[in-house]
Amino acid sequence: MITTTGLTKVYRSSQSRGREVTALDGVDLHVREGEVFGVVGQSGAGKSSLIRCVNLLERPTSGTVTVAGQDLTALAGRGRRAGTELRRARSSIGMVFQHFNLLSSRTVKDNVELPLEILGVSGQDRSRRALELLDLVGLGDKAKAYPAQLSGGQKQRVGIARALAGNPKVLLSDEATSALDPETTRSILQLLRDLNRQLGLTVLLITHEMEVVKTICDSAALMEKGRIVESGTVAEVLATPGSALAAALFPVSGDASGDDRTLVDVTFHGDAATRPVISRLARVYNIDISILGAAMDTVGGKQVGRMRIELPGRYEENVVPIGFLREQGLRIEVLGQEPEPAKDGAK
Numbered sequence: 001m002i003t004t005t006g007l008t009k010v011y012r013s014s015q016s017r018g019r020e021v022t023a024l025d026g027v028d029l030h031v032r033e034g035e036v037f038g039v040v041g042q043s044g045a046g047k048s049s050l051i052r053c054v055n056l057l058e059r060p061t062s063g064t065v066t067v068a069g070q071d072l073t074a075l076a077g078r079g080r081r082a083g084t085e086l087r088r089a090r091s092s093i094g095m096v097f098q099h100f101n102l103l104s105s106r107t108v109k110d111n112v113e114l115p116l117e118i119l120g121v122s123g124q125d126r127s128r129r130a131l132e133l134l135d136l137v138g139l140g141d142k143a144k145a146y147p148a149q150l151s152g153g154q155k156q157r158v159g160i161a162r163a164l165a166g167n168p169k170v171l172l173s174d175e176a177t178s179a180l181d182p183e184t185t186r187s188i189l190q191l192l193r194d195l196n197r198q199l200g201l202t203v204l205l206i207t208h209e210m211e212v213v214k215t216i217c218d219s220a221a222l223m224e225k226g227r228i229v230e231s232g233t234v235a236e237v238l239a240t241p242g243s244a245l246a247a248a249l250f251p252v253s254g255d256a257s258g259d260d261r262t263l264v265d266v267t268f269h270g271d272a273a274t275r276p277v278i279s280r281l282a283r284v285y286n287i288d289i290s291i292l293g294a295a296m297d298t299v300g301g302k303q304v305g306r307m308r309i310e311l312p313g314r315y316e317e318n319v320v321p322i323g324f325l326r327e328q329g330l331r332i333e334v335l336g337q338e339p340e341p342a343k344d345g346a347k
């Protein structure tokens with residue numbers, strides 16, 4: 001649904017005496033139809049640049065952007081007439097912003113109508129559509145209110161309704177929840193998830209909150225210095241040995257309680273996650289297992305996450321129980337040992 005190939009963005013600013021900043025350095029992104037895709041990464045990694053290039057708010061330096069089968073970069077490049085075509089193509093992409101960007105002099109309903117005015121939709125149709133959208137985001141009773149009279153979460157709901165006005169296939173969101181408190185964040189994420197399911201909307205969202213990825217994303221990518229360094233479904237990422245994204249999503253810590261101990265990080269993904277493997281391990285080998293730390297969550301209806309356990313005795317004494325864990329389909333990393341090689345299918 002969204003594909004970028006070799007997407008590059010170099011900023012040249014006049015203030016810094018022609019110094020160049022490479023914000024995107026050959027990004028190949030692929031977002032499937034109907035999925036919620038999260039992009040995470042440190043500040044300055046190029047996340048906002050990526051999303052602004054995807055809807056051509058920012059002109060890529062090189063590379064292509066295809067959304068819903070249409071090559072936007074080609075449209076942008078074709079002279080003056082292309083402006084109209086690009087604008088039309090862009091109306092199938094909704095955009096939600098961190099700071100809502102609502103017009104304070106307009107009512108909630110008039111804010112939602114704004115993109116429809118630009119598209120030349122007649123007054124009556126605009127009004128009907130705006131009220132429909134406000135119902136959809138749970139603000140049916142706020143049509144006549146002004147943005148200043150709304151809470152942050154309500155303002156973001158207006159922002160989402162406005163983004164949906166042009167019936168987009170794709171919704172882009174740049175830190176839509178980072179100005180909100182945790183509870184409001186949850187309700188906005190739930191709304192995005194519902195819209196994704198009800199309308200079949202493909203969502204590409206940028207966040208620095210791992211919680212957001214765990215709560216609603218089907219897939220995720222990690223950006224570093226203008227590049228995508230890891231990407232995949234949450235289960236694929238978890239199955240990847242040494243994945244920085246997996247460690248960030250499910251951080252575990254904990255130190256050994258003595259010298260004569262073996263620490264093992266166990267990653268649960270897929271079907272193995274639903275079996276009580278730890279208790280079975282304790283029973284079968286009659287050993288005491290301590291859980292030092294765990295970060296578990298339910299993703300796509302399955303328990304996924306990581307756990308650090310401590311087994312009595314050195315590694316050499318625990319080869320058999322560790323082998324048992326591996327046979328259960330779990331990904332096992334023994335601290336202080338070489339990581340197991342990547343399995344087929346894991347990227």
Ligand SMILES: Nc1ncnc2c1ncn2[C@@H]1O[C@H](COP(=O)(O)OP(=O)(O)OP(=O)(O)O)[C@@H](O)[C@H]1O
Binds near residue numbers: 023042043050
């Ligand atoms: N309009 C611009 N002109 C010049 N440089 C820019 C511009 N926008 C972004 N940059 C630079 O490009 C790099 C990537 O910025 P970008 O805003 O995409 O990062 P980000 O991942 O969204 O960061 P954050 O998490 O802080 O929002 C940074 O080094 C930034 O300073």
Ligand SMILES: [Mg+2]
Binds near residue numbers: 047048049
């Ligand atoms: Mg940003």
